[in-house]
Amino acid sequence: MRPHTDDASAEQIAGIFGARFAEAIRAVPVGQWQGPIESPYGAHLVLITGRADGREPPLEHVRQAVLKDFLIFGVPSPTDVPASIQERAYTSPIWYTPG
Numbered sequence: 001m002r003p004h005t006d007d008a009s010a011e012q013i014a015g016i017f018g019a020r021f022a023e024a025i026r027a028v029p030v031g032q033w034q035g036p037i038e039s040p041y042g043a044h045l046v047l048i049t050g051r052a053d054g055r056e057p058p059l060e061h062v063r064q065a066v067l068k069d070f071l072i073f074g075v076p077s078p079t080d081v082p083a084s085i086q087e088r089a090y091t092s093p094i095w096y097t098p099g
Contacts, residue, residue: 047096
């Protein structure tokens with residue numbers, strides 16, 4: 001992790017520095033240096049410059065990323081269409097409706 005981060009979640013911090021370190025920095029007041037706080041990497045001086053509540057971003061902000069992930073990782077192949085037509089539908093800009 002960089003010496004400074006603006007966007008690390010508590011889970012990410014715990015994954016890198018350990019759960020005890022992540023728990024200890026929750027108690028650090030915003031704008032105040034605290035330390036030393038121990039981790040497996042040694043002792044750290046910590047300054048929390050701000051906190052933000054985690055929340056889901058609006059779909060409009062992430063629509064393209066969600067669509068890309070869905071197309072790459074989550075599209076089940078139709079089972080009611082012959083395989084040759086399925087392949088053409090996925091690889092060609094020409095859309096064909098069987099039947």
